Amino acid sequence: MVRSSDENNPLMDDSDLHDEPRKVDSKDSSDGERTDDKLQTSEVISVHSIVPEYRLYKRRFLGTFALVVLNVVSGMTWPWFGPISNDMVAEFGVTLDEVNWLGNVMACVYLPVALSVPEIIRRYGIRRCCDLAAACLLISAWVRYAGTVHSLSSRGAYGLLFLGQFFAALAQPVFQVLGPKYSETWFDLKGRTTATMILSIANPVGGALGQLLSPIVGDTRQSILILGIMSTVAAPFVFLISAAPPTPPTYSASKKTPGLLSLLRVMFNKGLPTDPPMSIRERMDFTIIFLVFGILASATNVFGILTGEILQPAGYSSDTAGFMGAVLLLSGIVTAIATAPLFDRVFTSHLAITTKFLVPVLAASWLSLIWAVKPDNTAGLYAICALIGITSVTMLPVSLELACEVTRNADGSSSLLWFACNGFAIIFILGKRALRAGPDASPPLNMRRALIFNGAVVMGISASIFFLRGRQTRKQVDQERQQRQSISLPARGQTTGP
Known part of the structure; x- marks a missing residue:
């Protein structure tokens, strides 16, 4: 069996998706179009004497299930305080705008974290990226719950709640962004889109469940505790996620991130x-x-x-x-x-x-x-x-x-x-x-x-x-x-x- 890797197969260079010509003469649009067609053709048509073997592994379903669980739970955190905002004002002595910022902070932190996820995956792989996110999810759960201690002042309690939401904001985009990369890494052409679909809808499902559960599981402190328990239960699912299969399922999965x-x-x-x-x-x-x-x-x-x-x-x-x-x-x-x-x-x-x-x-x-x-x-x-x-x-x-x-x-x-x-x-x-x-x-x-x-x-x-x-x-x-x-x-x- 020959693995699909550039180091072991020098014949791969001329057809590799990463190594084809990339410049089109902007002075002549017709030449540019012909160059574009040649560029596409060179990606698809090639002949080699050595052919790699591709494989599928059943463990891909365990990783998908784990990512769904983590996506759902991390998705709950963003809208969790919306339905109980008035109760939060009465219970913690904060303003409605401050409660809204418990959700807004996640939107603000999401942007830079989402842009950093590909670099983390490239350097450390899918599994290590998920480990970091799961750790942040776990930390967020109990920092947030520490803010429910009755002896704390309203400012101290709000500070811990805000810090907990900040850590949750570090976790959520990781599980959401890496969905297409995980499906490309573990699934073949007959399952890639389905895997991406499952992973992409898990986060909004979590958001809907968060809005539904937060007002019905008890008072505000009990509600925060329940969210912490669910985050704690979800975090160990990260151990079901593997970085990459020993043999890739497709050619694109064999390429470096x-x-x-x-x-x-x-x-x-x-x-x-x-x-x-x-x-x-x-x-x-x-x-x-x-x-x-x-x-x-x-x-x-x-x-x-x-x-x-x-x-x-x-x-x-x-x-x-x-x-x-x-x-x-x-x-x-x-x-x-x-x-x-x-x-x-x-x-x-x-x-x-x-x-x-x-x-x-x-x-x-x-x-x-x-x-x-x-x-x-x-x-x-x-x-x-x-x-x-x-x-x-x-x-x-x-x-x-x-x-x-x-x-x-x-x-x-x-x-x-x-x-x-x-x-x-x-x-x-x-x-x-x-x-x-x-x-x-x-x-x-x-x-x-x-x-x-x-x-x-x-x-x-x-x-x-x-x-x-x-x-x-x-x-x-x-x-x-x-x-x-x-x-x-x-x-x-x-x-x-x-």
Whole structure:
């Protein structure tokens, strides 16, 4: 058996995804296009006398399960104090703004941490990255609980609660960002998108559970204790995660992790010979994916945060607003579970076409909220929320996988996409709250201008999806390598390990 590694196989150099020519003559557009075609062809067509063997291991499911548990629990922390904010004010003697900052600190810390995750993975591997995050999750649990001691002053208690949230903010982006990298490392072409889907929806599921559980498990101190217990139970699951399989499942999984700096260099046409190359068109494609993913994912997240503020002025109760948020999430989860295997096995080479169909539907749904948020339109709002959930959650794994395809940099592309999601979310929250009508408006404090802003931005950015080509180069190369293996090793095929 020959392993797929550059050091052991000098014949790999001329077709390696990281070593092809990367410059296109900007003076002649037709020459540039021909060069782009040659660049893509050279990635897919190559002949070697030595063919690596690829394998799948059953332990990949244990790691996936562990990452789901850690993603769910870390996702609970962000919205945990939202439903009990008024109780926190009464119990700890803090202001409502200070309670809100227990959630805001996670959004602020998320941005730099998300950008650092690819470098940690590149230097220390998936497992060590998860170890650091699990340790932070565990520390956050009991630092936060230490703030519930009755003998502490309100300032001291709030300081410990804030510090606990800070440590939790160090953990959450790690488990969320590394999803596509883990699926690339452990899964083959028939399971990669499904694995990415499972890992990408685990965090929002945790957020929904956090909003549901925090007010029903007891008073505020008991609620913080329960969150600490769940974090403590979840942290040891990190021992089920392995860094990488002994033999990779695909050619792309055999390559060294490039990291975020590599992707940024290539995006600005300053790539090194060791960086995965990108053509001009692929850089345009990733820019489109970055903007569309960031805007649409942040619109969904912000709607979950501001659902009550949007719907209550129109006459809907807080319970109804919560149910609509639940419908959005649940419809999306069910659809994503049903469709992800189809993208792995049926529509495996049609991710770009899928985005061109789903994104306009999703954008139109957001735009329709401008007129749908009105009294006595419960059925219409439920239908729109379901449609938003179906399209947006389905787009999560599709966008993440498509970004990996055009960049050949799973951890770097995932980091930038989630950075965009949370960065735009902060802008959306501040902008929409600034656009809220005053108490003298009709109805008072309505969010109609915020909905117009949301719809206009979403429609404007989503229009760029029609310029996306989205050639799945990574998949083409993996398929070519597997076909070569099946020809060279017909008797053995693809084996399955423990």
